[in-house]
Amino acid sequence: MSTEEPDTGYSTKHSYGPEWEEESREVLSEVDFDTELGIELARDAQRLSQGKISEEEFYSRHSDKVNEEFGIDARPTDPRSSEPLDKDTVEDALNDDVVAEPVPSKYADAANSGDGGEGGDGGNDGGGDGNGWSDDEDDGVSRRTVLQSVGVAAAGIAAGTWSQRNPSGIWDEGEERNIQPAGPGTGGDETHLGFVIDVDACIGGAHCAIGCKDENQTPDGALWNFVFQYQEPDRDSEEYLIRPCMHCSDPPCVSVCPVRARHKRTEDGIVLTDYDICIGCRYCQVACPYGVNYFQWGEPDEERWRDNFLSNHDSVDDRLDKRGKHVAGPQHEKGIMGKCTFCVHRQDSGDPELENTTACEQACPVDAIHFGDLNDPDSKPRRYLREVEGRSEEAGNLAGRDTTDPDAEWQRPRHVPRWRFQEQYGTRPNVIYVGHQPSADAEWVDEPLPYDEYVSDFGHSMTKSREGFDNAPSDRKLRGED
Amino acid sequence: MSMPDADADDLIRPIRKPTRAYFLVAALAGIASVVFVAAYILQLSQGMEVTGLSDWGSGGGSTWGLYIGTFIWWVGIAHGGIVISAAVRLLKLEKYEPVARIAELLTIGALSMAGLMIVVHLGRPDRVVWSVVQAYPTTVHTSPLAWDLTVITLYFVLTATYLSLTLRSDVYRLRDKLPDILDPLYSLLLFRYDTDEDPVVERMAWWLALAIIVLAPLLLHGGVIPWLFQLTPSMPGWYGGLTSPTFLSAALSSAMGGVIVVCFVFRKVYTNWDKVIPDDVIWGLGWWMGIFALIFIWLQLQRMITGLYAPPLDVETVMTATAEFWLYWVAMLLMFLPLAYVAFQHFGILKFSERGMLVAAIAVVLGILVEKTLFTVEGLLYPATQLYENTPGNYFPTWIEMSSVLGTTGLIILFFLLVSKLIPIVELKSVEHGGHGEEEAVADGGVETETCAEGAQEGGD
Numbered sequence: 001m002s003t004e005e006p007d008t009g010y011s012t013k014h015s016y017g018p019e020w021e022e023e024s025r026e027v028l029s030e031v032d033f034d035t036e037l038g039i040e041l042a043r044d045a046q047r048l049s050q051g052k053i054s055e056e057e058f059y060s061r062h063s064d065k066v067n068e069e070f071g072i073d074a075r076p077t078d079p080r081s082s083e084p085l086d087k088d089t090v091e092d093a094l095n096d097d098v099v100a101e102p103v104p105s106k107y108a109d110a111a112n113s114g115d116g117g118e119g120g121d122g123g124n125d126g127g128g129d130g131n132g133w134s135d136d137e138d139d140g141v142s143r144r145t146v147l148q149s150v151g152v153a154a155a156g157i158a159a160g161t162w163s164q165r166n167p168s169g170i171w172d173e174g175e176e177r178n179i180q181p182a183g184p185g186t187g188g189d190e191t192h193l194g195f196v197i198d199v200d201a202c203i204g205g206a207h208c209a210i211g212c213k214d215e216n217q218t219p220d221g222a223l224w225n226f227v228f229q230y231q232e233p234d235r236d237s238e239e240y241l242i243r244p245c246m247h248c249s250d251p252p253c254v255s256v257c258p259v260r261a262r263h264k265r266t267e268d269g270i271v272l273t274d275y276d277i278c279i280g281c282r283y284c285q286v287a288c289p290y291g292v293n294y295f296q297w298g299e300p301d302e303e304r305w306r307d308n309f310l311s312n313h314d315s316v317d318d319r320l321d322k323r324g325k326h327v328a329g330p331q332h333e334k335g336i337m338g339k340c341t342f343c344v345h346r347q348d349s350g351d352p353e354l355e356n357t358t359a360c361e362q363a364c365p366v367d368a369i370h371f372g373d374l375n376d377p378d379s380k381p382r383r384y385l386r387e388v389e390g391r392s393e394e395a396g397n398l399a400g401r402d403t404t405d406p407d408a409e410w411q412r413p414r415h416v417p418r419w420r421f422q423e424q425y426g427t428r429p430n431v432i433y434v435g436h437q438p439s440a441d442a443e444w445v446d447e448p449l450p451y452d453e454y455v456s457d458f459g460h461s462m463t464k465s466r467e468g469f470d471n472a473p474s475d476r477k478l479r480g481e482d
Numbered sequence: 483m484s485m486p487d488a489d490a491d492d493l494i495r496p497i498r499k500p501t502r503a504y505f506l507v508a509a510l511a512g513i514a515s516v517v518f519v520a521a522y523i524l525q526l527s528q529g530m531e532v533t534g535l536s537d538w539g540s541g542g543g544s545t546w547g548l549y550i551g552t553f554i555w556w557v558g559i560a561h562g563g564i565v566i567s568a569a570v571r572l573l574k575l576e577k578y579e580p581v582a583r584i585a586e587l588l589t590i591g592a593l594s595m596a597g598l599m600i601v602v603h604l605g606r607p608d609r610v611v612w613s614v615v616q617a618y619p620t621t622v623h624t625s626p627l628a629w630d631l632t633v634i635t636l637y638f639v640l641t642a643t644y645l646s647l648t649l650r651s652d653v654y655r656l657r658d659k660l661p662d663i664l665d666p667l668y669s670l671l672l673f674r675y676d677t678d679e680d681p682v683v684e685r686m687a688w689w690l691a692l693a694i695i696v697l698a699p700l701l702l703h704g705g706v707i708p709w710l711f712q713l714t715p716s717m718p719g720w721y722g723g724l725t726s727p728t729f730l731s732a733a734l735s736s737a738m739g740g741v742i743v744v745c746f747v748f749r750k751v752y753t754n755w756d757k758v759i760p761d762d763v764i765w766g767l768g769w770w771m772g773i774f775a776l777i778f779i780w781l782q783l784q785r786m787i788t789g790l791y792a793p794p795l796d797v798e799t800v801m802t803a804t805a806e807f808w809l810y811w812v813a814m815l816l817m818f819l820p821l822a823y824v825a826f827q828h829f830g831i832l833k834f835s836e837r838g839m840l841v842a843a844i845a846v847v848l849g850i851l852v853e854k855t856l857f858t859v860e861g862l863l864y865p866a867t868q869l870y871e872n873t874p875g876n877y878f879p880t881w882i883e884m885s886s887v888l889g890t891t892g893l894i895i896l897f898f899l900l901v902s903k904l905i906p907i908v909e910l911k912s913v914e915h916g917g918h919g920e921e922e923a924v925a926d927g928g929v930e931t932e933t934c935a936e937g938a939q940e941g942g943d
Contacts, residue, residue, distance in 0.1 A: 259616075279604050280606045285538065291869065298530075422867060438868070
């Protein structure tokens with residue numbers, strides 16, 4: 001990809017050696033609180049960030065001393081609150097930056113913008129200034145309170161280390177601008193469905209693509225979800241990228257649609273196509289940076305899709321969402337556009353087994369796809385993000401590396417890269433990838449994952465031959481041959 | 483010169499004389515149109531898979547193609563026509579008065595063809611009116627395509643108003659010479675006409691001309707049409723501020739070319755029309771066509787040098803692909819050779835030749851069609867995302883798409899054949915300016931014109 005992975009800055013800033021200790025003592029000696037306790041707290045925080053002690057251990061250690069010194073043990077420290085926090089809240093705070101992209105009101109479809117006026121603009125201009133906590137309104141006040149309680153140096157060191165414990169180093173920089181102040185319509189506390197996709201877990205079997213095809217009965221050639229394969233020059237392994245629709249918070253397809261067929265559903269942020277309004281100009285497809293739109297070029301095989309659709313749906317009315325709009329299921333009408341719907345029929349089914357699930361998620365044999373409300377800390381994607389950090393610690397232990405030497409190269413605070421695809425277009429996608437991000441040097445393999453050989457269980461081919469295909473002049477030399 | 487100066491009788495000659503050639507041309511244009519209609523019906527019944535288009539992305543194709551290229555082409559031709567006409571009125575360019583109305587008619591025709599291309603391009607043309615109208619209050623804020631429809635409609639209304647206003651006094655003054663069978667049409671055109679309105683119409687036309695000349699370069703081909711493309715950051719072949727001026731220069735050069743072709747035909751077919759539209763006018767149109775072709779080529783040079791010297795990777799991909807595609811260079815040659823030809827004429831190295839200018843004009847018009855289609859397709863075949871780098875696929879238009887180019891050309895020809903039988907396609911005052919009876923004509927046009935016309939009538943045929 002054309003954006004480089006931001007430098008997290010971890011590797012050079014902190015050595016935690018004698019120099020650091022001396023410097024810290026100097027700082028701590030200037031305040032009235034216990035210097036040794038500050039140092040101990042900071043060391044523990046480092047150990048925690050390196051995975052050598054558990055969070056519970058960290059919380060319980062020195063509790064007495066802290067209470068004695070400060071009259072309160074306010075750890076784990078959320079600088080926005082002077083109240084002691086329970087563990088879940090702390091985790092929420094750590095994962096704050098995972099909030100879904102908000103739904104700007106301008107994209108709210110007419111049917112929904114009426115109810116309750118919840119579509120207020122996200123006011124997404126509160127961008128960060130490099131401080132991980134800066135977006136909160138009462139920032140100044142609450143921080144002062146915290147400082148009074150805990151002591152300036154200890155808090156400073158602990159918070160600094162904590163932010164390293166936060167696996168989202170890349171996230172902090174990349175995502176901070178997206179942290180929304182809470183409030184109606186800002187995306188902070190509203191449902192916003194999205195994916196967390198672990199591309200490192202993906203084995204490239206394209207089960208997701210087939211699962212999607214079978215569930216949605218999409219036309220031949222339409223790949224609402226698919227897996228791409230590439231190689232990095234410096235890596236031996238094959239890498240994969242799963243590409244559904246990103247259900248962006250600032251979707252260009254919605255902006256350009258001349259008839260408002262393409263819209264963003266306000267209640268959960270799904271980007272949908274109203275099949276009854278679409279005129280088939282294909283401008284949405286042109287404007288999308290991801291290439292996720294599929295036009296119905298020919299006459300659909302009515303009989304086939306209907307039968308197949310009914311084999312796993314109650315009725316063809318499943319194609320209507322809860323607003324009564326014709327947005328779900330396959331776009332089996334000639335001349336209109338379709339794309340991934342986040343399985344909107346499942347979300348609207350009222351069936352707890354189906355809600356917050358998608359076909360691709362279910363079909364994935366390695367649990368790489370996690371679907372749910374990105375604004376809900378207990379949702380599958382949010383839980384997975386927390387879990388995946390632990391996994392990387394475990395991996396270190398499993399690899400039998402020296403876990404006692406805090407200065408060991410491999411033990412530098414680790415993070416699992418989190419990124420969103422092609423953010424440079426300002427689309428604010430709601431698919432969060434975990435794992436390797438394709439570099440600018442990535443080589444998309446000679447043959448794409450041979451999806452032309454894939455046939456769904458119902459016999460839909462993944463690709464579709466076109467007229468004017470083979471007799472075309474070969475002006476695409478750059479692609480593939482070079 | 484053996485021929486007398488052009489007069490009113492010359493102007494209405496096309497209305498009077500349907501020749502064998504007329505029917506022959508009508509038949510050919512009719513066939514092209516019918517093929518186009520048949521192809522379109524086929525497309526409606528089978529879906530757009532009869533085209534060479536496909537989804538960009540994993541479909542490996544181009545979702546916009548020749549239809550959109552042809553759309554851009556027609557809008558461009560529509561453009562320059564009216565710019566000529568508006569310039570004539572605003573700047574009082576009497577020399578070009580004879581082509582003002584031809585240019586207006588070309589605009590009306592070409593703009594209709596552009597609209598038709600949009601409809602042909604749609605998957606669900608049946609829905610277009612209602613779907614667009616119901617969403618318009620919202621989409622006009624965000625969708626370049628909604629802006630596009632707005633400006634094209636406005637432009638059409640302005641041009642049609644302009645044409646019908648300026649037509650009234652001519653029809654009134656030539657009424658006696660016009661065929662009686664068309665009386666209902668003329669009565670309609672002259673509804674509540676009063677000679678006193680002429681100065682008012684003159685002023686209105688001036689203001690309309692001003693509106694058009696502001697609208698056309700700033701909003702149409704220098705605005706919303708290129709904005710459809712250049713505001714798409716994920717398509718590096720399209721993105722960037724250079725797209726608008728390139729479109730504008732393309733529009734103006736191809737429009738000049740279009741007007742030259744129409745003028746050439748009328749000059750050839752009708753006696754004494756080389757006086758109605760003198761060589762000087764053709765030479766001047768050719769000169770401006772050359773100027774705009776030069777600007778176009780210069781902008782292409784900027785695009786190429788920026789896209790090839792040290793570009794971002796995605797820009798490099800699309801510009802390299804364009805530079806390595808022979809068809810692009812064909813388009814550039816089609817622009818460059820006419821430029822060279824016109825320049826050689828200007829420097830006196832080559833003599834003015836009507837036929838030479840026709841060939842040059844056709845070359846420019848075709849060059850722009852090729853380049854604009856290529857621009858559309860290359861943009862989509864080389865998006866910024868690397869995901870689809872190795873996805874197989876390409877775009878080549880099918881005969882169904884190609885028939886739209888011929889078909890719309892046929893329809894334009896039919897349009898001119900029809901209109902030239904209904905109204906004088908050159909303004910009366912342009913021949914009045916040409917020589918005798920100028921002063922009197924202003925005072926009492928109808929009578930004077932008739933008198934003058936009688937004197938020249940015999941020599942005319």
